[in-house]
Amino acid sequence: MKYYILECNSAPKGESGESVRSRYSLDNACPKCGTNSVLIGPLFTKGLKSVKEDLFSTLDGDIIISEKLQSVLTEGNIKLDVSEVMDKNADLL
Numbered sequence: 001m002k003y004y005i006l007e008c009n010s011a012p013k014g015e016s017g018e019s020v021r022s023r024y025s026l027d028n029a030c031p032k033c034g035t036n037s038v039l040i041g042p043l044f045t046k047g048l049k050s051v052k053e054d055l056f057s058t059l060d061g062d063i064i065i066s067e068k069l070q071s072v073l074t075e076g077n078i079k080l081d082v083s084e085v086m087d088k089n090a091d092l093l
Contacts, residue, residue, distance in 0.1 A: 008057040014047035016058040020088045042084040048093055 022044045029037040054066040
């Protein structure tokens, strides 16, 4: 079997995370930097409504995939842990 690293080479797009009201559990996170925090509920975003790519990252480092790519991966028996993505007005993207 051969393996590959997945990289997002396009410029980051939009905002995500705490700056747009996403909630995180800090129970097992680093108290100084928040590493290992866990998203609780949907990932809220800003500035992504016009994005058309199947894979991209936000300015805050979140990797976002399209519904089309998610379907292709899960049909290939790839297990994914995904959360809903919403804009800052709580509309599903």
